[in-house]
Amino acid sequence: xxxxxxxxxxSTNDDMAALAEAGAAEGLWLxxxxxRAGRGRQGRSWISPPGNLYASxxxxxxxxxxxxxSLAFVTGVALHEALSAFAPGLALKWPNxxxxxxxxxxxxxxxxxxxAVIIGCGANLAHHPDLPERPxxxxxxxxxxxxxxxxxxxxxxxxxxRWLGRWRGEGVAPVLAxxxxxxxxxxxxxxxxxxxxxxxxxxxxxxxxxxALRLRLADGTRHVIHAADIxxxxx
Ligand SMILES: O=C(O)CCCC[C@@H]1SC[C@@H]2NC(=O)N[C@@H]21
Numbered sequence: 001x002x003x004x005x006x007x008x009x010x011s012t013n014d015d016m017a018a019l020a021e022a023g024a025a026e027g028l029w030l031x032x033x034x035x036r037a038g039r040g041r042q043g044r045s046w047i048s049p050p051g052n053l054y055a056s057x058x059x060x061x062x063x064x065x066x067x068x069x070s071l072a073f074v075t076g077v078a079l080h081e082a083l084s085a086f087a088p089g090l091a092l093k094w095p096n097x098x099x100x101x102x103x104x105x106x107x108x109x110x111x112x113x114x115x116a117v118i119i120g121c122g123a124n125l126a127h128h129p130d131l132p133e134r135p136x137x138x139x140x141x142x143x144x145x146x147x148x149x150x151x152x153x154x155x156x157x158x159x160x161x162r163w164l165g166r167w168r169g170e171g172v173a174p175v176l177a178x179x180x181x182x183x184x185x186x187x188x189x190x191x192x193x194x195x196x197x198x199x200x201x202x203x204x205x206x207x208x209x210x211x212a213l214r215l216r217l218a219d220g221t222r223h224v225i226h227a228a229d230i231x232x233x234x235x
Contacts, residue, residue, distance in 0.1 A: 001157050003029045005150065010037040013111055013120040016056035020116040024058060026164075029157050031055040031149065038122065041096065041109055042229070051126030052138070053106075053149045055156065059117045059164065066172045068110075068117050070211050072096050073172070073179045074163045075108045075119050080182045082155035083123060087143040091184040094204075094213045094230055098123070099184065102232050103137035121156065125149060134231060176207055189233035190215060192225055201233060 009015055009032045016030050032055075035048035048054050061068055076092050083098060083106060084090050091099045098106040106123035124138035126146035140146040167175050188204040192215065202215030202223060213225040 001027045001029070001161060003031065003150075003153055003157055005031045005033065005153075007033050009035060011035055011039050011120075012054050012056035013039060013109060013118050016058055016118045016120070017111065017113050017116075020058045020060075020113055020118060026058060026060055027157075027161065029055055029057045029153060031153050033149070039109060039120075040107060040122070046107070046109075046122050047129045048122070049127055051146060051149070053121065053123040053125055053152050053156075055149075055153050056118060056120040057157070057160065059119065061115050061117065062168070064168075066167055067210070068112060070167070070172045070175065071117055071119060071164075072108060072110055073175045073211055074167050075110070075121065075160065077175060077178050077182060078156055078160035078163050079106055079108065079121050079123065081159040082152055083139065085155055086125075086147040086152065087139045089142075090182075092179055092182045093184060093232070094207070094225075095211075097230075099232070100137040100139075100142045102234060103128075103135040104131075105137050105139070105142075123152065125152065172211065173209070176209070176211060180206055184232075191231045191233050192228040193231070194225070194228045 012030045012032050034050045035054050038046035038048035040046040093099050096108040109120040111118045126140050128136040128138040190204050191201045193199050202217045205214040205216050215223045
C-alpha cells in the first residue's frame with residue numbers, strides 16, 4: 001500500500017489514469033487536498049474544496065477476476081467501513097453512493113482504462129455542496145467535527161485491500177452480501193431515473209447475484225435495474 005498526497009490537481013482520477021499508463025502498481029492511492037476539475041458520475045462535476053476526501057486508486061484486471069463493474073461494490077463497502085469510524089448510521093445506496101440519513105455523503109467514480117480500472121472516491125468530511133437534484137451532508141454535520149482526510153484515506157486503503165482480496169479469492173458473492181448488510185433497509189422507497197428517460201418508483205428489495213438492483217413496483221411486479229440514477233423518496 002502506498003499513499004501519496006498532493007496539494008492540488010485537476011482530478012485524481014485523471015492523475016491515476018496517467019500513473020496506471022506509466023506502469024503504477026496496485027495498492028497506490030493518490031489524494032489531493034483540493035481538485036480544480038473533480039468529476040462525478042454521468043459527466044457531473046464534483047466540487048472539491050479543501051477539507052474533504054478526494055482520492056483515487058487503480059486495479060489491474062486479471063484473467064480470473066470477477067466482472068470489473070462489481071469493483072463498485074468492493075469500493076462502496078470499503079468506503080462505508082472507512083467513514084463509519086467517524087460517523088454512525090451511514091448507509092450504502094445503489095449503485096455508488098454513501099448516505100448519511102437521507103443525504104448523500106460520498107460517491108464513487110469507476111473508469112475503465114484498458115486492463116486497468118481507475119477508482120475515485122469523494123467524501124464530504126468538512127463541507128457539502130448545495131445541489132438542486134439531491135440533499136447532501138458531511139461528516140462534520142453528522143458528527144460535530146471533520147476527520148483528518150489522511151486518516152480516512154488510511155482506513156479506506158486498508159479496507160479496500162482486504163475486500164479486493166476477497167473479491168479476487170472468493171468472487172462477488174461475499175462482497176454483495178456485505179454491501180447489502182451496509183445498505184439502507186429493504187422496503188426503502190426509491191425512484192429510478194433510467195437512461196432512456198423513463199422514471200419508475202418502487203421499494204428496494206436487495207441485489208441480484210450480478211449486482212443489479214431489485215425494485216418491487218406498486219402493482220406487485222419486480223423490476224431489475226442495471227443502470228439508473230437512484231433517489232430516495234421522502235414522504
Ligand atoms: O458522482 C459521484 O457520486 C462520484 C464522485 C466521485 C468523485 C471523486 S473525487 C476523487 C476522484 N477524482 C475525480 O475527479 N472524481 C473522483
